[in-house]
Amino acid sequence: MTGHRTDEHPHGADRLCEAADRVYSRAVRRGRVPRHDADHVPCLLELGLLHPDPDDMDWLVPTSPQEVMTRLLRGVYDEISASHRRVGSAVAAFDRYAGLGGRAPGAHHGEGTSALRVLDGPSRIQAALDEATEACTTEVLTVQPGGIRREHELSEGLHRALALRGRGVRMRDLYNHVARHGQGLLNYLELMGDAVEARTLDEVIDRLILFDRTVAFVPANADRTMALELRHPGLVAYLVTVFERLWRLAVPLTAPLPDTRIEGISHREQSIAALLAEGHQDAVIAERLGISVRTCRAHIARLSETLGAASRTQLGVRIAQVGLNGPAGPLSFPDQSGQPDQESRTVR
Template identity: 35%
Template sequence: MTDEPGPAERALYLAAVRGGGRLRPEDLAPADRPALAALVARGLLTPTATGWTAASPRALGERIGVELRNRALCLLRYAERLPAALGPLAGAYDAARHPVGSPPPLGPRAVEPRSEGPGAEAPGTGARGAGDPGAGTVGGAAEVRRRVGELVSECREEVLAAQPGPRPLEGLRMALAQDLSLLRRGCSLRTLYQPVTLTDPAVRSQIALRTGQGAQVRVLAEPYERVLVFDRAVAVIPAAEDLGRAVFLTDSTTVAHLVAQFERDWARAAPAGRYLDAPSATTVRIGRLLARGLTQRAVAGRLGVSERTVAAHISRLRDRYGAQTLFHLGWQLRGEHHD
């Protein structure tokens, strides 16, 4: 039983505490029986010869914490194994879609040439760009994200990304796992940012997580157009000024032109290393201790500092690694070298 006690269980437990830590049968109403059974099952009440005795909630919290952490570790390990386990199926799927000798894949739902007749559209792609048989407009931010996510998942060699302006932190966090998976399977990821993007420490931390796995980032202090290019076969650009709609391009001449623009901007851009601040030595050491499994209090005792100081360093580490919880942070730091 790993869920939290409900209101009836809490009330009955508090009644036992107010009664000196003991609960007698005559103290119970018939309606208390389900809460009593649940408290006994949780270990918060221990049966005795004369009734029940209250047990420490801390012990329950530690036990449930261990159970949840073990369960989370199993899920994380499963998540890491799953892509490899599905590899043979993915290979068969790719082979069926793109037999040997066929043109290279154009990504999920690649837009086919326009059918004959004015105004004809391919199913599911929306309106087409005039005169460009490889263009398809997708409306709706959720649908655009889904299509781009599919392209990232099926990318085989390279992603080029020109991202002007500030970057939404939540979007970077949501895309982190997919970006790291892309890098781990050997694909190249090159991204252009403007200096304003790197003014946010949390965004810098997200970018550093990617560069730590081999992504390349440069900063260009001048205007440029937003574009994503996958395997130099599919390009994605905003539909006019509306970032909630995007045009997916597969025409080889158009894509080559966008790649040439990206390479021109990339050559003029500066490496982003100086923007990505390294954490302090104390922050690094706290991270290593957390990766060993030490609690915040234990880390404070080991280093001889206050828990508030440790909490401040942990906050910076959580921003840097995009970790939502202390356990998640420890998992993210598991590959660091320890003292």
């Protein structure tokens, strides 16, 4: 590969150059290609899409497309997680710096600036949400983390949802996969009809509500007794981008979860396996997937039995051996128009 520079192929594994596409496609079809076929496409080796055949170093074998997709999706998940952390840091910094000076013109006493308000207490949060609901005319985007939604949680915001539906406002909601098993959620979506479209993911970010892409609400503390009302255009646009990326990765509620392709292992167990491989404890895994610690441990026990692992250490080895140490399933439900597609309809 002498004489070839990396910047001749400025791309990632998700968008190969034409020459690399031909060589990699040929390698996948045939199982391997001669090493000299890759001389003019060093990007395939640099990206780890081809690697030497241990039985014959004059040949190169391809990394499986499934493994490549898993790697790409892991990068997307990491990017989204990092983005969410940066949003939190930016909001915290803005709040701290805003408090160093005098009260901004037009600010409400004790509430910060008009671009960022701290809402202290459930009553003030509810009042702000009601105000935003009344002003909303087009679209509401929400992320609802946690497990199966309880009836009282759903009923708390039902009056706002019905008011929005009455004005023709469209709503899109993101939940954890486990929320699919809650009858309360299914009843709520049935009541709302075509006004609400729902999708699910293994993991979602913390609670987020966006009205007309102009105002957003996020929790300000762990027990959600305080919230931030954000109206800064840059922050709101950033949160919209985060939501849209999660939406494209999510599974429509009417669609089944993808098969793990490994007999006896469910989609949820594959998600747990991926988090175990990252070194997370049971309580952290349970929180991220919206399930109880007891349920999480039951799945881990079943996973150990299925994979024939007698200990946690052995389970980690077996997870890597069978390829469960990546995100669950390559999912893609593209939406070229920027609007929700017809496959994400609610359960009717």
